[in-house]
Amino acid sequence: LAKTTQPISMDSYEGQEVNITCSHNNIATNDYITWYQQFPSQGPRFIIQGYKTKVTNEVASLFIPADRKSSTLSLPRVSLSDTAVYYCLVGTSGTYKYIFGTGTRLKVLA
């Protein structure tokens, strides 16, 4: 299983771009990288998924270097409502073992 390592917490101010990096040194060839967002009293919500290079959707961007040993979730111009815990998961293709790491607790300040 590819273990992930993220910063435990981050603070940012409204309007800033936030980058959260996840380390996954033993990622397997077929694994995808997926990020989730969790608000208090809710289940995690899918944000973005990628395999390599860059992926962008209406919510975030995901940057994955060529060696795929890390990935960076980028949230443009955060607002107070982006305060949440962000989890990076590395998919274990075919085994269906989705193991969550510690996550990063992002606090957006006014």
Place this chain on the structure above:
Amino acid sequence: SAVISQKPSRDICQRGTSLTIQCQVDSQVTMMFWYRQQPGQSLTLIATANQGSEATYESGFVIDKFPISRPNLTFSTLTVSNMSPEDSSIYLCSVDETSGEKLFFGSGTQLSVL
């Protein structure tokens, strides 16, 4: 994306009793997953439930304590048996809709054991 209904949303139970949590999905899915999230902590995978076969439990979780049913492709239950205060957690049902390592979650069941 799948819509997952989980109930009850919360419950307060007495020590030694059991609670069954239900998870209903609005589409047929192959795999369903049960997680536990203790206060302020990350999610811990309890077991994976595939329709028509026994659930697969993660290390530290056993069938006698957390029996799971998966009678069809849209429904599953998790029972927390012989509860103790240490079982107080949020229990979350999840599905892997597209087999692409993309999970969708129910809103969870907040369990408090007195």
